[in-house]
Amino acid sequence: MATAPRVSRNSRRQGRPAPELIFGDLWPYDPAPESADPKLKTRYDLFIDGAFVPAKSGRTFETINPGNEKKLADVALADAADVDRAFQAARRAQESVWSKLPGRERGKYLYRIARLLQDRAREFAVAETLNGGKPIKEARDFDVPMAAAHFFYHAGWADKLAFAFPGASVSPVGVVGQVIPWNFPLLMLAWKIAPALAAGNCVVLKPAETTPLTALKFAEILQEAELPAGVVNIVAGAGETGAAVVSHPLAAKVAFTGSTEVGKIIQRQLAGSGKKLTLELGGKAANVVFDDAPLEQAVEGVVNGIFFNQGHVCCAGSRLLVQETIADALVAKLKLRLRSLRVGDPLDKNTDVGAINSKAQLEKIRELVASGVKEGAELYESPCRLPAKGFYFRPTLFTQVSMSHRIAREEIFGPVLSVLTFRTVEEAVEKANNTAYGLSAGVWTEKGSRILKLAGELKAGVVWANTFNKFDPTSPFGGYKESGFGREGGRQGLADYVNLS
Numbered sequence: 001m002a003t004a005p006r007v008s009r010n011s012r013r014q015g016r017p018a019p020e021l022i023f024g025d026l027w028p029y030d031p032a033p034e035s036a037d038p039k040l041k042t043r044y045d046l047f048i049d050g051a052f053v054p055a056k057s058g059r060t061f062e063t064i065n066p067g068n069e070k071k072l073a074d075v076a077l078a079d080a081a082d083v084d085r086a087f088q089a090a091r092r093a094q095e096s097v098w099s100k101l102p103g104r105e106r107g108k109y110l111y112r113i114a115r116l117l118q119d120r121a122r123e124f125a126v127a128e129t130l131n132g133g134k135p136i137k138e139a140r141d142f143d144v145p146m147a148a149a150h151f152f153y154h155a156g157w158a159d160k161l162a163f164a165f166p167g168a169s170v171s172p173v174g175v176v177g178q179v180i181p182w183n184f185p186l187l188m189l190a191w192k193i194a195p196a197l198a199a200g201n202c203v204v205l206k207p208a209e210t211t212p213l214t215a216l217k218f219a220e221i222l223q224e225a226e227l228p229a230g231v232v233n234i235v236a237g238a239g240e241t242g243a244a245v246v247s248h249p250l251a252a253k254v255a256f257t258g259s260t261e262v263g264k265i266i267q268r269q270l271a272g273s274g275k276k277l278t279l280e281l282g283g284k285a286a287n288v289v290f291d292d293a294p295l296e297q298a299v300e301g302v303v304n305g306i307f308f309n310q311g312h313v314c315c316a317g318s319r320l321l322v323q324e325t326i327a328d329a330l331v332a333k334l335k336l337r338l339r340s341l342r343v344g345d346p347l348d349k350n351t352d353v354g355a356i357n358s359k360a361q362l363e364k365i366r367e368l369v370a371s372g373v374k375e376g377a378e379l380y381e382s383p384c385r386l387p388a389k390g391f392y393f394r395p396t397l398f399t400q401v402s403m404s405h406r407i408a409r410e411e412i413f414g415p416v417l418s419v420l421t422f423r424t425v426e427e428a429v430e431k432a433n434n435t436a437y438g439l440s441a442g443v444w445t446e447k448g449s450r451i452l453k454l455a456g457e458l459k460a461g462v463v464w465a466n467t468f469n470k471f472d473p474t475s476p477f478g479g480y481k482e483s484g485f486g487r488e489g490g491r492q493g494l495a496d497y498v499n500l501s
């Protein structure tokens with residue numbers, strides 16, 4: 001299907017001087033939608049005590065596909081009474097079954113869950129993409145396999161807790177309340193549930209209000225795995241339901257991933273309660289590129305760092321710090337690369353950047369981008385065409401950014417990169433650390449000694465060197481400062497789910 005290169009409508013609208021060739025026009029792709037059946041039901045109930053049950057109030061809410069704004073299903077809305085039912089079921093399971101099972105038996109359930117998730121990987125990937133807007137290639141190649149990997153990894157720990165914490169006597173904390181966000185719905189569920197179960201705890205988990213479907217489909221897997229009733233309970237709803245989960249008196253531990261704003265509310269609520277708490281909150285990561293870095297690789301790393309999952313990533317490399325001598329060259333390459341990113345139907349296998357998760361998030365991104373323009377930064381956006389329906393935002397980068405701009409300080413959580421420059425290593429470290437957050441950072445340089453120096457000096461839970469956004473269940477992940485506390489993954493993550501004496 002060859003067509004002549006055209007001038008994009010957008011470039012004309014934006015009054016660019018010369019006709020510009022748009023990659024998508026130069027090399028048109030035929031649509032390549034993923035065809036696997038997500039096996040979605042039109043209605044989902046809460047999962048309590050091993051069974052799907054309607055909310056006591058009978059209330060439901062709609063969940064949509066942000067890629068086209070069409071309704072996908074009605075979902076039961078849990079209130080405090082439903083959350084209480086879930087905690088009572090979890091306590092019964094904790095006392096009568098789960099705490100009595102030897103670790104190797106718990107491990108068998110975790111292996112079974114991991115394998116069932118693998119068996120249904122394509123189905124889950126399509127469901128995740130439909131409900132959340134992320135490109136199918138990411139749901140397929142990252143979210144679902146990584147979720148399964150977390151269950152496999154923690155299955156291995158279930159009968160080896162004594163070796164994870166040598167010399168200590170290890171016991172479960174009890175029932176845990178978990179609240180997760182919408183950016184990696186199934187993966188965040190796995191990060192929360194797998195270590196909890198491996199360590200012998202029972203769970204009440206609340207998925208985010210815009211993305212409840214893969215959590216409720218996961219409940220089907222728990223039934224298939226014949227996990228004892230009450231060990232995992234899933235209650236859908238929004239902030240009020242979340243508040244009921246974190247404040248429930250039976251929650252011996254609370255694990256939360258989401259906004260710093262809500263994290264602070266939860267920390268205040270739980271102060272003095274004696275409950276264990278881990279918070280994984282926002283970020284404003286610096287991706288630091290030195291003049292000796294391999295530029296083409298750095299471009300790919302910077303693009304992956306900020307456009308992966310539409311930038312809805314707490315550890316996204318949203319601030320590019322580039323050494324002044326190569327700034328123009330790197331920015332020119334980045335602009336070219338932005339133009340070749342394919343934005344559109346999340347279900348299309350060629351899509352690089354899918355839909356923004358919700359209208360509210362799209363509005364937040366637009367507001368922050370408008371502030372960047374107003375405060376004097378220079379905007380560049382990909383001239384790509386956007387679908388007429390659904391929530392989409394063009395891959396965007398800002399130059400002429402200064403540290404005082406909102407776009408350099410606040411989490412945008414969208415496909416927007418702020419570019420800043422530095423001259424010396426010291427200045428790079430100072431600028432990178434000049435943020436309220438401390439979740440992640442990236443360093444691009446040929447020099448090993450510089451990598452080690454920055455890994456020590458950057459105040460971030462994870463520092464990637466010559467790569468970005470790489471994850472592994474064995475590797476602890478978590479933040480400093482307003483990015484939260486506690487770790488997920490690895491032995492360190494497991495430690496937050498046990499009592500040691």
Ligand code: NAI
Nearest residue numbers: 180181207208238239242243258259262281282314411413
């Ligand atoms: P949010 O923090 O309100 O939502 C995250 C989860 O917390 C959801 O399940 C929500 O229902 C629940 N929740 C809301 N209020 C609660 C409360 N008072 N008590 C207990 N649970 C509560 O995040 P939101 O509003 O969806 O996004 C706002 C911003 O937060 C984003 O633009 C982004 O900057 C940041 N964010 C960061 C995430 C991360 O991965 N660290 C994930 C999601 C959002």
Ligand code: MG
Nearest residue numbers: 239259261262
């Ligand atoms: Mg909120």
